[in-house]
Amino acid sequence: MSAGEPRETNPKIEQAGASDESIQQVHSILLREKPEPTESKLPMPLFMLGFISAMVLTVAIYFVHNSGGFSPMVYDERFDPKNAPGSTQEVKADPVAQGKKLYASVCAACHQPTGAGVASVYPPLAKSEWVNGTEEHVIRILLNGLTGPVKVAGANFNSTMPVIGPGGYNFTDEKIAYVLTYVRQEWGNNAPPVTPDKVKEIRTQAAAGRSTPWTAAELEAIK
Amino acid sequence: MNRAPLIFLGIFFTLAFSWTGIVLSNQLSYGKLQPITDETENKSYPELLPGLAAQGKLVYQDLGCIYCHSQQVRRPGFGADDKRGWGDRQSVARDYIREGRVLLGTMRTGPDLRNIGARQTSRDWHMLHLYDPQITSKGSIMAPFPFLFEKHKIVGQSSPKAIKLPAPYTAEAGYEIVPTPRAEALVAYLQSLKDTYAYPETKNVFVEPIAGTKKENQK
Amino acid sequence: MATAPSLVASFDPTSSPDLVKRAELSEIDASTKIPVLFFLCSAVLWLLVGTAFALISSFKLHTPSFLGDIEWLTFGRARTAHLNSVIYGWSVNAAFAVAFWLMARLSRSVLRHSGLLMIAGAFWNIGVTIGIVGILAGDSTSIEWLEIPPYATPLLFVAYAFVGAWALITFRFGKSGHIYVSQWYLLAALFWFPWLYSVAQIMLILEPARGTVQALVNWWFAHNVLGLWFTPIGLAAAYYFIPKVLGKPIHSYYLSVLGFWSLALFYNWAGVHHLIGGPVPAWVISAGIAASFMMAIPVVVVGINHHMTMVGNFSALKYSPTLRFIVFGAVSYTITSLIGSVMADRQVSEVVHFTHFTVAHAHQGMYAFFTMVMFGSIYYILPRILLKEWPSAMLISVHFWTVSVGITVYVVALSIGGIKQGLEMNNADIPFLQVVANTIPYLLSRSMSGILITIGHLAFAVNFTWMLLRPRAAQKTAPTLFRTPPEMEVVR
Numbered sequence: 001m002s003a004g005e006p007r008e009t010n011p012k013i014e015q016a017g018a019s020d021e022s023i024q025q026v027h028s029i030l031l032r033e034k035p036e037p038t039e040s041k042l043p044m045p046l047f048m049l050g051f052i053s054a055m056v057l058t059v060a061i062y063f064v065h066n067s068g069g070f071s072p073m074v075y076d077e078r079f080d081p082k083n084a085p086g087s088t089q090e091v092k093a094d095p096v097a098q099g100k101k102l103y104a105s106v107c108a109a110c111h112q113p114t115g116a117g118v119a120s121v122y123p124p125l126a127k128s129e130w131v132n133g134t135e136e137h138v139i140r141i142l143l144n145g146l147t148g149p150v151k152v153a154g155a156n157f158n159s160t161m162p163v164i165g166p167g168g169y170n171f172t173d174e175k176i177a178y179v180l181t182y183v184r185q186e187w188g189n190n191a192p193p194v195t196p197d198k199v200k201e202i203r204t205q206a207a208a209g210r211s212t213p214w215t216a217a218e219l220e221a222i223k
Numbered sequence: 224m225n226r227a228p229l230i231f232l233g234i235f236f237t238l239a240f241s242w243t244g245i246v247l248s249n250q251l252s253y254g255k256l257q258p259i260t261d262e263t264e265n266k267s268y269p270e271l272l273p274g275l276a277a278q279g280k281l282v283y284q285d286l287g288c289i290y291c292h293s294q295q296v297r298r299p300g301f302g303a304d305d306k307r308g309w310g311d312r313q314s315v316a317r318d319y320i321r322e323g324r325v326l327l328g329t330m331r332t333g334p335d336l337r338n339i340g341a342r343q344t345s346r347d348w349h350m351l352h353l354y355d356p357q358i359t360s361k362g363s364i365m366a367p368f369p370f371l372f373e374k375h376k377i378v379g380q381s382s383p384k385a386i387k388l389p390a391p392y393t394a395e396a397g398y399e400i401v402p403t404p405r406a407e408a409l410v411a412y413l414q415s416l417k418d419t420y421a422y423p424e425t426k427n428v429f430v431e432p433i434a435g436t437k438k439e440n441q442k
Numbered sequence: 443m444a445t446a447p448s449l450v451a452s453f454d455p456t457s458s459p460d461l462v463k464r465a466e467l468s469e470i471d472a473s474t475k476i477p478v479l480f481f482l483c484s485a486v487l488w489l490l491v492g493t494a495f496a497l498i499s500s501f502k503l504h505t506p507s508f509l510g511d512i513e514w515l516t517f518g519r520a521r522t523a524h525l526n527s528v529i530y531g532w533s534v535n536a537a538f539a540v541a542f543w544l545m546a547r548l549s550r551s552v553l554r555h556s557g558l559l560m561i562a563g564a565f566w567n568i569g570v571t572i573g574i575v576g577i578l579a580g581d582s583t584s585i586e587w588l589e590i591p592p593y594a595t596p597l598l599f600v601a602y603a604f605v606g607a608w609a610l611i612t613f614r615f616g617k618s619g620h621i622y623v624s625q626w627y628l629l630a631a632l633f634w635f636p637w638l639y640s641v642a643q644i645m646l647i648l649e650p651a652r653g654t655v656q657a658l659v660n661w662w663f664a665h666n667v668l669g670l671w672f673t674p675i676g677l678a679a680a681y682y683f684i685p686k687v688l689g690k691p692i693h694s695y696y697l698s699v700l701g702f703w704s705l706a707l708f709y710n711w712a713g714v715h716h717l718i719g720g721p722v723p724a725w726v727i728s729a730g731i732a733a734s735f736m737m738a739i740p741v742v743v744v745g746i747n748h749h750m751t752m753v754g755n756f757s758a759l760k761y762s763p764t765l766r767f768i769v770f771g772a773v774s775y776t777i778t779s780l781i782g783s784v785m786a787d788r789q790v791s792e793v794v795h796f797t798h799f800t801v802a803h804a805h806q807g808m809y810a811f812f813t814m815v816m817f818g819s820i821y822y823i824l825p826r827i828l829l830k831e832w833p834s835a836m837l838i839s840v841h842f843w844t845v846s847v848g849i850t851v852y853v854v855a856l857s858i859g860g861i862k863q864g865l866e867m868n869n870a871d872i873p874f875l876q877v878v879a880n881t882i883p884y885l886l887s888r889s890m891s892g893i894l895i896t897i898g899h900l901a902f903a904v905n906f907t908w909m910l911l912r913p914r915a916a917q918k919t920a921p922t923l924f925r926t927p928p929e930m931e932v933v934r
């Protein structure tokens with residue numbers, strides 16, 4: 001309260017004092033009020049310091065322990081990216097499962113979901129000596145295509161298989177490897193899987209620069 | 224504490240501190256979250272809502288569905304979300320990055336709906352359920368939404384969109400109950416709700432060490 | 443209290459410094475009359491509107507066919523209209539009224555430029571009205587606590603701009619050197635609220651944040667409206683009225699300082715506990731849980747401060763309506779906040795998250811704490827600005843008992859029901875519809891408690907209106923108390 005300030009008679013109180021009863025009213029409300037609140041300066045109880053320290057310690061430990069290494073990609077608070085084994089490795093894709101999806105999306109239209117092909121038009125892949133044969137052949141077929149007469153499982157075919165690799169369907173080395181791995185173990189076929197590295201090796205070295213489809217004769221010359 | 228400027232500074236700082244820590248830091252780190260293109264399926268996940276479903280989401284908001292239904296699956300072992308068939312993995316942040324308005328919800332007066340599209344594929348079931356939940360789920364406390372449907376006089380053939388209500392809801396002879404566009408949109412939205420893609424971060428899950436392994440034996 | 447001076451002596455303002463202070467207070471009260479009355483009348487009207495929507499929503503939840511054909515009242519909209527009318531209608535208007543009256547008194551300065559506050563109040567109420575009509579029409583944003591459609595929110599901003607302008611001017615004119623604890627809380631609340639609301643509007647509606655960052659913004663905002671707007675105003679009122687009615691000082695200034703700053707620091711981070719188990723990084727959830735645990739510190743500190751001030755004076759609760767409502771509120775604050783800290787534990791959250799337990803908790807905070815404190819404040823403030831007494835002690839009694847029993851039944855019923863619901867929901871052997879059916883008795887209890895609370899609100903509204911309308915002359919000069927305390931047997 002600034003005690004030094006001059007105070008003229010408050011007109012409001014005088015107005016309020018117009019009638020005896022309202023003076024009583026104003027004054028009794030004012031008078032019965034206790035003074036404005038103040039704060040006493042009692043010190044903080046000591047146990048508060050202990051309580052606060054205990055809280056800070058336990059909660060800090062809880063926080064650090066349950067934060068998943070503070071990684072924004074961790075949603076399970078118990079998981080620690082540093083300790084979990086193999087957590088940073090990508091789980092390997094299953095080539096056969098991936099190959100199956102790829103086959104369905106691109107190859108099945110001609111070679112059929114059963115791998116039986118269409119008589120005289122599209123060769124079968126089931127029990128095909130080409131599919132079960134050396135990977136040197138099948139990889140080249142997907143990379144550059146195949147044209148001209150070819151004998152498959154005792155039947156003759158003469159059409160053009162489009163490029164599945166770069167320049168055609170643009171399959172990556174992985175995709176070519178996966179789809180070949182798939183067909184080489186499906187429908188009674190039994191040939192070893194194809195690796196992406198092998199596809200890359202053929203694409204960048206042995207068959208590098210090839211831009212025309214292979215013929216059956218050319219492939220048979222390659223062992 | 225008599226210096227107002229200091230009090231003001233403290234008040235400002237505490238708010239700024241929490242906003243920076245909770246909101247800003249995550250907005251920045253979420254920037255690295257992009258949709259994943261699955262090369263095999265040639266699709267990117269999470270998927271964008273198809274047009275009708277996007278309209279249906281507005282109906283979902285308009286009717287306040289969020290106040291009884293959540294859209295977030297908790298991890299297996301925390302609650303029974305997986306056992307109830309509500310989802311087989313915890314919802315992750317990436318599941319929502321393409322949503323204009325995220326409707327996580329905080330109440331499960333009704334079941335979680337994050338994967339309702341995978342769980343309940345029947346349009347007819349949804350239509351009956353919305354018309355009056357008692358038809359498909361006796362004892363449900365969900366509100367009925369008869370105003371999402373209209374009664375039409377059958378002129379010539381009945382509409383293929385008409386829904387077949389059981390007694391005592393069946394329309395009288397010569398009339399059929401047809402969903403309004405709002406109902407169609409809402410059902411399309413519900414059918415679009417499925418988070419099935421396995422992003423890399425969904426593998427960041429704590430695995431209990433198997434009893435008898437080296438780690439256990441070292442204890 | 444000092445012996446009553448003679449009438450003539452008390453007429454002269456310079457007769458004693460104590461009376462000078464009191465004359466000044468009278469002047470200050472008179473200056474606050476119009477704006478405070480405006481906000482209080484708005485608040486009471488909104489309370490009745492909000493209570494109506496509350497009853498409708500509560501009935502619908504156990505009897506979904508109730509008014510089931512009316513699209514405007516479908517549960518998702520009625521419940522949202524309830525929340526927005528009790529929060530932005532009743533609670534904010536009451537908060538403004540109490541805050542402005544307290545600010546004027548504590549700054550020891552006459553409230554000037556009340557026109558600014560009146561304009562603010564008009565914009566605010568129009569904005570909320572349009573917002574609620576919009577929600578009923580289906581334009582809700584579906585963002586919790588921010589559902590008012592974007593065409594109405596600019597009005598709320600204009601309103602607050604006027605409040606802000608007024609606050610800056612008023613505090614500049616403050617005369618007292620010492621800033622009392624209530625003023626820290628009021629200043630903080632008045633500063634925090636517009637920032638929270640603005641950031642939420644920007645990051646959720648204007649330029650929506652990425653994915654579940656929206657959820658983080660949403661719950662940073664909504665929980666902070668509770669913790670950094672309503673809680674400080676409620677505490678400011680409790681810190682004023684408890685010592686004021688008793689005539690005792692607050693127990694410890696140092697505890698007040700600790701309580702204020704720990705609240706400011708920890709409450710800010712607690713909001714993330716609404717997302718436990720959710721699709722946000724685990725570390726930020728743990729931060730929210732940690733802050734929620736740490737909230738026990740300010741809550742215990744404030745509890746000690748209030749309790750030690752009350753100690754030896756609990757008998758005053760027999761007489762003073764103000765004190766009874768405020769102490770009920772303050773005790774509820776302690777209980778509900780400690781329950782909140784426990785709810786943040788992950789194992790507890792696993793059970794109670796998504797259940798009616800959280801609804802019970804929210805109502806314990808906003809009603810058993812905040813609303814009861816507002817009632818107590820209004821019972822004190824209104825006689826001083828109207829210079830009349832409350833017409834009926836019986837109505838005050840009816841009000842107190844119906845709402846205190848009502849909210850207790852509400853909280854207990856939904857807490858038990860919520861725990862049961864959560865435990866059953868976590869047991870996949872129990873079909874979901876069975877879990878729902880098992881909650882019905884608790885939902886029915888909630889509706890009964892709602893009827894009790896409604897009666898209380900009607901009693902309050904009747905008393906309020908009667909007091910406004912009755913002429914000043916036909917008065918008694920004694921305060922309207924529950925019973926006459928011994929020292930007041932003889933009316934002065």
